[in-house]
Amino acid sequence: MRTLYTLALYLLLPGVLLRLLWRSRRAPAYRERWRERFGRVNARVPAGGVWIHAVSVGEVQAIEPLVRHLREQYPTLALMITTSTPTGSERVKLLFGADVFHSYCPYDLPFAIRAFLGRVQPRMLIMVETEIWPNLLALCEQQGIPTLLANGRLSSRSARGYARLGRFSRQVFSAIRAVAAQSEADAQRFISLGVPAQRVRVTGSIKFDMRIPASVQEQIQVLRRTWGDRPVWVAASTHEGEDEQILTAHRKLLQEVPAALLVLVPRHPERFDRVAALVARHGFVLCRRSLDQSCTEAVQVFLGDTMGELPVFLGGADVAFIGGSLVKIGGHNMLEAAAQGVPVVFGPHVFNFSAIARLLRDREAGVMVDNAAGLAEQVGAWLQDASERSRIGENGRQVVEENRGALQRLVRQVDTLLAASENEA
Numbered sequence: 001m002r003t004l005y006t007l008a009l010y011l012l013l014p015g016v017l018l019r020l021l022w023r024s025r026r027a028p029a030y031r032e033r034w035r036e037r038f039g040r041v042n043a044r045v046p047a048g049g050v051w052i053h054a055v056s057v058g059e060v061q062a063i064e065p066l067v068r069h070l071r072e073q074y075p076t077l078a079l080m081i082t083t084s085t086p087t088g089s090e091r092v093k094l095l096f097g098a099d100v101f102h103s104y105c106p107y108d109l110p111f112a113i114r115a116f117l118g119r120v121q122p123r124m125l126i127m128v129e130t131e132i133w134p135n136l137l138a139l140c141e142q143q144g145i146p147t148l149l150a151n152g153r154l155s156s157r158s159a160r161g162y163a164r165l166g167r168f169s170r171q172v173f174s175a176i177r178a179v180a181a182q183s184e185a186d187a188q189r190f191i192s193l194g195v196p197a198q199r200v201r202v203t204g205s206i207k208f209d210m211r212i213p214a215s216v217q218e219q220i221q222v223l224r225r226t227w228g229d230r231p232v233w234v235a236a237s238t239h240e241g242e243d244e245q246i247l248t249a250h251r252k253l254l255q256e257v258p259a260a261l262l263v264l265v266p267r268h269p270e271r272f273d274r275v276a277a278l279v280a281r282h283g284f285v286l287c288r289r290s291l292d293q294s295c296t297e298a299v300q301v302f303l304g305d306t307m308g309e310l311p312v313f314l315g316g317a318d319v320a321f322i323g324g325s326l327v328k329i330g331g332h333n334m335l336e337a338a339a340q341g342v343p344v345v346f347g348p349h350v351f352n353f354s355a356i357a358r359l360l361r362d363r364e365a366g367v368m369v370d371n372a373a374g375l376a377e378q379v380g381a382w383l384q385d386a387s388e389r390s391r392i393g394e395n396g397r398q399v400v401e402e403n404r405g406a407l408q409r410l411v412r413q414v415d416t417l418l419a420a421s422e423n424e425a
Contacts, residue, residue, distance in 0.1 A: 001168035002134055009109055016107070026270035029086030035102040039115030041080075043101045047121035049078030050418070052128070053105050058333055059128040062151060062207050064095055065407045066126075066414070067407060072098055074418070080120050082106075087269060087307070094308050108133040117143060123421045126150050126414065130158070134168075137175040146177040146417045150410055151206050153182045155330075155351045156311040159189040170194035178417060180410045183273065183355045204406035205356065207335050212311065220315040226295050227261055227302070227316065231383040234263040234304075234313050237332040238323035245326050245372040247282045247301075252376035254300065257383050261295075263313050265304035267323060267332070272305035279303065315340040318389060319382045321375060322346045331357065338365055338396030343389055345369055345378050349412050359403075365396035 017034075024031035024356065036042065050070060054060045060083060070079060081092050082105035092102045107114035113136050124146045125136075130153060140147050154162075162169045173194035180203040181187035187200045201312040224232075234255075235246045250262045262284075266275045272290070279286045279301050287299040289306050304313050314320050320337035322344055324330060330352030334344045344366040360366030369375045382389045 001165075002138065002171070005108060005134055005168070009107070011289070013107070013109075018209055023270070026274075027086060027268075029089070032086075033104055037107055037112070039106040039112035039119070040108070041101065043080075045115075045120050046078040048123050049080055049101075049120070049121055050074075050124055050126065051080045051082065051122035051179045052126045053082045053131055054088065054092075054128040055131065056083060056085040056363045059090045060088050060091040060095065061210075062333075063126075063128055063213075065206065065209050066150070066410065067096060067100065069407070069411050070414070073415075077123075080122065084093060085092055090307060093285075108135045110135050110139065113139050117145070124148065124414075124417050126176065129153055132162075132172060134172045136272050137172055141175045146421055147175070148180065148413060148417055149169075149176055149180045149190075150180050150414075151182060151203075151406075152179045153186050153205075153352070153355075154189040154193075156185075156189070157351060159193065162193050178413055180406075180413055182406075185355065201409065203409035203413070204403060206336075206406045206410055207356075208335055208400055208403040209405070209407040210335065210339055212315070212340060212402075216311050216315060219309075219312045221278075223312055224316045228295070228297060230259045230261055230297070231257055232261045232263060232317045233319040233321065233383065234265060234317035234337075234377050235321045236265045236310060236314060236323055237267040238264065238338070239267055239327050239329050240271070241243075241327045242279055246321070246323075246375070247279065247284070248374040249372040250301070251282070252286070252373065253380050253383075256380045259297070261299065261302055262384060263304055263317060264303045265313055265323075267311055269305070269307060272303070276303055276305070311336055314342055317342055321377050321379070325349050326371070326375070334360060334366060338393075339400040341390075341393035341397045343367075343382055343392035344396065345382075346369075347374065347375075359399060360396065363395050363399050365392060365399050367392075376421055383390050 020030050058072050079100040082103050083089050084105050106116045123126050125140055126148050129151050176195050179190050179195055179200045181200055182204050182205045190200055191197050192267050216287045253260055284300040285298050286301050287293045287295045288303045295302055314337045321344045322332050322334045324332045325347030328349045331350035334356055346368055348370055367378050369378050
C-alpha cells in the first residue's frame with residue numbers, strides 16, 4: 001500500500017510544483033529554495049541534533065517554549081526546524097535567529113527523505129500537531145530515529161478519513177514512537193488508528209503555555225494611542241471568502257457604534273494588497289499599518305498588513321474575532337487573545353481547535369456565531385457593555401492560567417526520548 005501511495009505522490013508531483021509556481025505569483029518566496037523540498041539541505045547542520053517540523057506560523061509560534069527549553073538544557077544540541085511555508089520560515093528567523101537551522105520540509109518521497117536524513121542525521125524528530133507522513137515515519141523507524149508527535153490533535157473528521165485506509169493507516173500510525181495528545185478525545189483517536197496505547201500521553205495543549213513578553217505590552221500601549229479613544233475590534237487571521245463577511249458585519253456594526261474601528265489582519269501576506277482593494281471597494285476609509293499611515297477618527301478599517309504583530313493587535317483591541325472559522329478552514333488559535341483578557345468570538349468551523357473552543361464556551365470566555373449578522377450583533381453587544389466585556393475577558397485569562405503545564409509534560413517526553421536515543425547510540 002505504501003508503494004501505491006508513493007507512486008501517487010510521484011504522479012502528483014508536477015501539479016504540486018505548478019501550484020508552487022502559481023502561489024509564487026503573489027508570494028515570490030514560493031519559487032525559492034526548491035532544492036530543500038527535495039531533501040537538499042543548504043545549511044551545514046551538525047549531525048545528531050533534533051529535527052522539529054512545524055508547518056507554518058501557528059505551529060512555529062506554539063513550539064517557541066519548547067525550543068527555548070532545548071536551547072537551555074542542551075546548549076550543544078543542533079536544532080533543525082523545518083516548515084512548509086515561507087511565512088513559517090520568516091517566523092522561525094524572527095523568533096530564533098541564528099540559534100537554530102531552518103530548511104523547508106522535504107516532500108514525502110523516499111529519495112527526498114533519505115537525502116534529508118542523510119544530511120541532518122537527527123537523534124529524534126518532533127512533529128507538531130497533525131503531521132502524519134507515511135514515508136517519513138517508515139524511514140525514521142527503519143533508521144532507528146524516534147518520532148514524537150507533539151501537541152497532537154486529530155479531529156473526528158480526520159480520524160474517519162484515516163480509518164477508511166484500514167491496515168495502511170494502522171501501519172503508519174504504529175510507527176510513531178510517542179504521542180503528546182492535546183486531549184483525551186485526541187488520544188483515543190490516535191490509539192484507535194494504531195498507535196499503541198502505552199505510547200500515548202495526554203499532555204494538554206502547549207498553546208496554553210504562551211507568555212506575552214513585556215515588550216509586547218509596551219507596543220500595545222503605543223499602538224492603542226494611535227487608534228485613539230474609540231471602540232476597537234480585531235478580525236485576526238482571516239481567509240479568502242471571510243473578509244467579505246467581516247466587512248459586512250462591520251458595516252452593520254457602524255449603524256450602532258459609529259466610532260468603531262475594525263483592525264483587519266489577513267492570515268497570508270500575499271493577500272494584503274487584495275484585501276486592501278476589497279476594503280476600498282466596500283467604501284470604507286482605510287489605513288494600512290505597513291505604510292505607517294495616520295489612523296485618524298475618519299478611518300473605519302485599519303489593515304494589519306505586517307508580519308509578527310498579531311499579538312499586539314489582539315492585545316490592543318476590545319474584542320477579537322478569530323478567523324478561519326466563518327469559512328471551512330478549521331479556525332485558528334483563540335488563546336493569544338484570551339491570554340490577554342480580550343473576549344473572543346469565532347465562527348462555526350473550528351474543528352482544528354474544537355476542544356479549546358468548547359472549553360472557552362463552557363467557561364463563558366468565548367462565543368460562537370453562525371454568520372456575519374451574528375458576528376455584528378455579538379461584537380456590538382460587547383463594545384457597548386464594558387463590564388460584560390471585562391467579565392468575559394477575565395474568564396478567558398483564567399482558562400489560560402488554569403490549563404498551563406502542557407509544556408512541562410511534553411518536555412519530559414522529549415527528555416526521555418533523547419536519553420533513550422543516546423543509550424541506543
